Amino acid sequence: MSTAALTKNPAKRQRYVAVLLDMMNRPSGAIGLSLVLFHLCLAIISPVIVPYDFKLQDASLMLSQPSNAHWLGADHLGRDIFSRTMLGGREALLVTGIATPLAVLWGGFVGILFGLTGGRLDEILMRIVDAFLSLPWILKMLVLIVTFGTGLEVLIPTLAFFYGIPVIRIARAATHDVIARDFVWAAKARGHSRISIIWRELLPNVLDTLMVEGAMRWSWMLLAFSSLSFLGFGVSPPTPDWGLMISDARGYMSFAPWGVIGPVVALSSLIIGINLTADALAKALGIDRAQKAPM
Amino acid sequence: MSAATFINIQNLSVGYTSQSGEIIRVLRNVSLSINRGESIGLVGESGSGKSTLALAALGFFKRGLRALEGDVEFDGIDMLALERDDLQAIRGGRLALIPQNSGQSLTPTLRIGLQVAEALRLHSQLNESDFEARVVELLTQVRLPEPATLLSRFPHELSGGQQQRVAVAMALAGEPDALLLDEPTTGLDVTTQAHILELLRDLASERNMAMLYVSHDLGAISRVCDRVAVMYAGEIVLKGSTKQVLLSPRHPYAHGLLSSIPRLTQTSLPLALDGRPPMPSETITGCAFADRCALADERCRSTPPTLKQLESGEKVRCFHPDRIDQLPVVNKTVTQKGNVSADHGGDALGLNQLAISYAKPSLWNQLFSNASMPPATVDNINILIRTGETLGLVGESGSGKSTILKAIAGLISPKTGHLVLNGEGRLTPKVENRSALHLRQIQMIFQNPDDSLNPRHNIAQILAQPLRLYFSLTGEELRQRSIELLERVRLGSHYLDRRPSQLSGGEKQRVAVARAFAAEPAIVLCDEVTSALDVSVQAAVLDLLNELKAQRGTTYIFVSHDLAVVKAISNRVAVLYQGRLCEIGPVEAVYSKPFHPYTDVLLGAVLEPDPNFMPKLSADDVVELSPPKTGCPFQRRCPRKLGKICDTDVPPGRIFDNGHQINCHIPETDL
Numbered sequence: 001m002s003t004a005a006l007t008k009n010p011a012k013r014q015r016y017v018a019v020l021l022d023m024m025n026r027p028s029g030a031i032g033l034s035l036v037l038f039h040l041c042l043a044i045i046s047p048v049i050v051p052y053d054f055k056l057q058d059a060s061l062m063l064s065q066p067s068n069a070h071w072l073g074a075d076h077l078g079r080d081i082f083s084r085t086m087l088g089g090r091e092a093l094l095v096t097g098i099a100t101p102l103a104v105l106w107g108g109f110v111g112i113l114f115g116l117t118g119g120r121l122d123e124i125l126m127r128i129v130d131a132f133l134s135l136p137w138i139l140k141m142l143v144l145i146v147t148f149g150t151g152l153e154v155l156i157p158t159l160a161f162f163y164g165i166p167v168i169r170i171a172r173a174a175t176h177d178v179i180a181r182d183f184v185w186a187a188k189a190r191g192h193s194r195i196s197i198i199w200r201e202l203l204p205n206v207l208d209t210l211m212v213e214g215a216m217r218w219s220w221m222l223l224a225f226s227s228l229s230f231l232g233f234g235v236s237p238p239t240p241d242w243g244l245m246i247s248d249a250r251g252y253m254s255f256a257p258w259g260v261i262g263p264v265v266a267l268s269s270l271i272i273g274i275n276l277t278a279d280a281l282a283k284a285l286g287i288d289r290a291q292k293a294p295m
Numbered sequence: 296m297s298a299a300t301f302i303n304i305q306n307l308s309v310g311y312t313s314q315s316g317e318i319i320r321v322l323r324n325v326s327l328s329i330n331r332g333e334s335i336g337l338v339g340e341s342g343s344g345k346s347t348l349a350l351a352a353l354g355f356f357k358r359g360l361r362a363l364e365g366d367v368e369f370d371g372i373d374m375l376a377l378e379r380d381d382l383q384a385i386r387g388g389r390l391a392l393i394p395q396n397s398g399q400s401l402t403p404t405l406r407i408g409l410q411v412a413e414a415l416r417l418h419s420q421l422n423e424s425d426f427e428a429r430v431v432e433l434l435t436q437v438r439l440p441e442p443a444t445l446l447s448r449f450p451h452e453l454s455g456g457q458q459q460r461v462a463v464a465m466a467l468a469g470e471p472d473a474l475l476l477d478e479p480t481t482g483l484d485v486t487t488q489a490h491i492l493e494l495l496r497d498l499a500s501e502r503n504m505a506m507l508y509v510s511h512d513l514g515a516i517s518r519v520c521d522r523v524a525v526m527y528a529g530e531i532v533l534k535g536s537t538k539q540v541l542l543s544p545r546h547p548y549a550h551g552l553l554s555s556i557p558r559l560t561q562t563s564l565p566l567a568l569d570g571r572p573p574m575p576s577e578t579i580t581g582c583a584f585a586d587r588c589a590l591a592d593e594r595c596r597s598t599p600p601t602l603k604q605l606e607s608g609e610k611v612r613c614f615h616p617d618r619i620d621q622l623p624v625v626n627k628t629v630t631q632k633g634n635v636s637a638d639h640g641g642d643a644l645g646l647n648q649l650a651i652s653y654a655k656p657s658l659w660n661q662l663f664s665n666a667s668m669p670p671a672t673v674d675n676i677n678i679l680i681r682t683g684e685t686l687g688l689v690g691e692s693g694s695g696k697s698t699i700l701k702a703i704a705g706l707i708s709p710k711t712g713h714l715v716l717n718g719e720g721r722l723t724p725k726v727e728n729r730s731a732l733h734l735r736q737i738q739m740i741f742q743n744p745d746d747s748l749n750p751r752h753n754i755a756q757i758l759a760q761p762l763r764l765y766f767s768l769t770g771e772e773l774r775q776r777s778i779e780l781l782e783r784v785r786l787g788s789h790y791l792d793r794r795p796s797q798l799s800g801g802e803k804q805r806v807a808v809a810r811a812f813a814a815e816p817a818i819v820l821c822d823e824v825t826s827a828l829d830v831s832v833q834a835a836v837l838d839l840l841n842e843l844k845a846q847r848g849t850t851y852i853f854v855s856h857d858l859a860v861v862k863a864i865s866n867r868v869a870v871l872y873q874g875r876l877c878e879i880g881p882v883e884a885v886y887s888k889p890f891h892p893y894t895d896v897l898l899g900a901v902l903e904p905d906p907n908f909m910p911k912l913s914a915d916d917v918v919e920l921s922p923p924k925t926g927c928p929f930q931r932r933c934p935r936k937l938g939k940i941c942d943t944d945v946p947p948g949r950i951f952d953n954g955h956q957i958n959c960h961i962p963e964t965d966l
């Protein structure tokens with residue numbers, strides 16, 4: 001299309017650049033993005049830069065205190081905690097990095113579809129979603145994992161599936177909001193086709209909401225993944241993982257409390273980073289979370 | 296300062312630090328004092344800093360803003376030095392705020408009684424056991440009917456005016472000594488608004504409260520305020536008694552603002568105030584108003600004027616208050632809106648026996664019962680609209696104005712009746728089935744441009760939609776045409792790649808107008824197109840619509856709840872109540888005797904920006920949820936109701952000259 005020059009890409013690209021710049025100009029965005037970026041880089045280069053082999057067990061170091069050689073001490077098998085902490089986010093980032101977009105994609109698609117259909121069907125489907133959401137997530141997840149076993153090929157679809165369900169609600173609500181607005185009515189009154197209205201008027205507005213939602217889902221999913229590892233259903237040893245490391249160190253809390261410091265700091269800094277980023281993204285995109293009234 | 300000064304704001308500047316580190320001032324050196332028992336009006340365009348000032352009186356600043364210098368005192372307490380908790384105790388207690396739309400912000404799931412009791416819990420010393428009696432007392436004070444039964448109702452079971460009264464009652468719970476009101480009646484119907492204002496006035500004098508009343512509506516201000524301060528670009532430019540400011544404004548901006556208000560006593564369009572106020576981030580060398588001021592000279596552009604007291608007592612920020620009478624008062628271009636009957640160009644649109652219903656019978660009722668359906672939302676509408684005429688549709692909220700427009704646009708299908716386009720043949724009810732030509736010929740402009748322009752599109756994309764759809768324009772041709780359209784609405788080509796959020800309200804509405812005219816329509820449906828705009832901007836948009844019509848002979852159907860606006864722009868007016876036609880005829884005939892009783896009530900409640908003008912309130916401001924099943928639609932509120940006949944028989948059409956028709960049982964000679 002020759003009109004593309006007038007309307008399409010440049011404007012869009014410009015917008016995302018502007019959004020990114022805006023995010024970096026906010027304290028929350030600057031801190032959040034740096035934390036996330038730091039963890040991503042670390043996940044990529046850590047295998048090359050770790051000081052010790054994560055599998056290397058040294059009985060003489062068992063539960064030893066932090067020292068010059070082993071900054072965070074060693075675990076119950078005498079492995080270097082600092083090295084294991086550096087490596088411990090890789091699995092989590094890989095799994096959630098794939099599962100989050102999948103969750104937003106399928107949840108968003110179904111939610112928009114429900115939102116557009118409306119009527120009885122929509123209501124019945126939402127009831128099912130609600131019922132499903134009211135069950136404790138860990139229960140649902142364990143049922144699936146017990147049935148299908150652990151491993152990435154199970155964890156990724158499982159997390160994507162469960163975390164897509166709340167996205168349905170969000171996408172549906174956003175769709176309802178947008179289609180009630182006058183610009184959609186205006187397009188209808190002009191006689192545009194349904195497809196064109198969905199594509200031009202609806203999607204761009206719902207996508208913003210979904211992006212913010214995706215960022216939030218990502219941090220929750222990380223927590224979920226770590227909890228699964230903590231319970232022994234996530235990463236299998238000896239692969240280092242924060243959840244697993246916390247679980248291991250927990251048993252020795254009374255006399256070797258330093259064992260949990262590394263993984264806890266790492267996990268929480270990543271989650272805080274993602275949350276701050278999501279917050280800055282929401283603000284930069286102008287999705288207002290109602291300002292508090294003076295009284 | 297005198298001992299009676301209650302709220303005292305001295306040399307207050309409020310601002311924020313921009314991303315580039317500059318300090319941007321939103322309020323500049325504002326001083327305002329309010330005594331007990333006094334009410335002060337604060338007026339100005341949107342963005343002039345009215346709400347910021349009102350909130351500052353509470354010691355509150357919107358996120359990002361802070362006090363740069365100056366003092367805020369409330370009854371001798373320094374509000375800027377107080378700790379959060381102490382502030383909290385004063386706010387809502389001795390100093391109460393009633394924000395815009397506060398009626399709508401009641402918690403939907405809590406009963407009225409509980410919500411008011413909650414306010415008591417926070418701000419009064421009463422025992423829990425005394426709450427109920429006090430709640431009833433408060434609800435009585437705001438003149439709500441049957442307060443005892445209201446306690447157990449939910450907010451959605453009340454009308455907009457009643458919700459607003461509950462909000463006032465909650466503000467009174469802490470026995471405030473001062474009330475801050477931010478646009479408390481904006482969005483309410485004229486009759487409701489007039490009643491609420493009477494209530495506020497009486498409460499203020501009964502309780503000897505200090506009131507700060509923020510509004511862009513000078514009519515409302517004139518009803519409740521003793522003194523008025525006019526704000527422009529973060530400064531107070533004129534301060535004086537209500538009479539002085541509204542009747543002989545001595546500042547060019549205030550003068551322009553007042554001449555841009557359409558009045559019932561005029562038939563021509565009001566005078567638009569061109570241009571727009573400077574943004575807080577722009578550097579201003581001289582007078583902030585210089586760009587828009589007809590009196591501006593060299594001095595005005597280079598030196599900022601200070602606030603000086605005149606002999607007559609007002610304070611004015613202007614070098615030339617003595618030259619005000621050189622400013623024009625009435626519209627220079629006397630609008631050519633008449634002449635429709637002269638060059639009668641045929642019929643543009645006929646509404647024949649139109650009835651529209653939102654209620655859908657449930658399957659059960661359809662099959663098994665013949666329980667009667669609720670009366671149709673809109674019924675029995677017969678109007679013939681001539682080519683090139685502007686038909687005004689007026690009526691309170693819920694009278695079916697938008698519903699009728701939506702039916703014409705094909706967005707809802709009428710239950711019975713049909714539409715005739717160009718006197719030719721029936722117009723297909725559903726928009727999906729209409730021919731491309733018919734679609735193009737009918738275009739619609741909506742109330743709120745924030746809502747009708749997709750925030751994710753730039754102006755080029757917005758204008759491209761109709762141009763591609765109807766004319767298959769692309770590339771350079773599309774661009775040229777878009778620029779032409781923008782110029783026609785007095786915007787330039789540099790707007791093309793901006794987004795709606797980067798435009799002011801008036802500019803956005805111009806884009807919406809340009810988008811409608813892109814289709815080269817024969818009929819344009821305008822739904823409250825100026826209600827979301829400032830009065831000065833409203834005048835400019837009305838002017839633009841009228842100019843476009845003069846150029847192209849377009850037919851308008853202009854819906855508004857503002858009777859003065861409708862009077863200014865329309866050739867003919869139809870008055871609706873509960874989806875039924877009460878009166879229709881040429882403007883002059885509808886706005887003068889003989890009146891339909893409902894038209895009379897509506898006109899009586901209009902607030903003119905003139906303190907000598909008293910509205911006459913002849914009917915209650917109850918809101919009816921559905922029209923009566925039989926008889927006259929206005930039967931339940933009519934102050935002149937004849938009796939049983941009004942309940943049972945549909946009123947006959949009384950015909951006067953020039954197609955003026957009044958549907959009422961009262962005989963012609965008595966109306």
Ligand SMILES: Nc1ncnc2c1ncn2[C@@H]1O[C@H](COP(=O)(O)OP(=O)(O)OP(=O)(O)O)[C@@H](O)[C@H]1O
Nearest residue numbers: 653672690691692693694695696697698699856920
């Ligand atoms: N989608 C809907 N479903 C059911 N009822 C509706 C719907 N839209 C409007 N109504 C009802 O139809 C009646 C007429 O509404 P309409 O919006 O046409 O009024 P209006 O005159 O435009 O009012 P306003 O001045 O508030 O815009 C009202 O009683 C309203 O509650």
Ligand code: SF4
Nearest residue numbers: 582585588595613614
């Ligand atoms: S100071 Fe000059 S520019 Fe400003 S309002 Fe007065 S006359 Fe106009």
Ligand code: SF4
Nearest residue numbers: 927930933941959960
């Ligand atoms: S018909 Fe009766 S109720 Fe209706 S407006 Fe006339 S007098 Fe009033």
Ligand SMILES: [Mg+2]
Nearest residue numbers: 696697822823
């Ligand atoms: Mg409406």
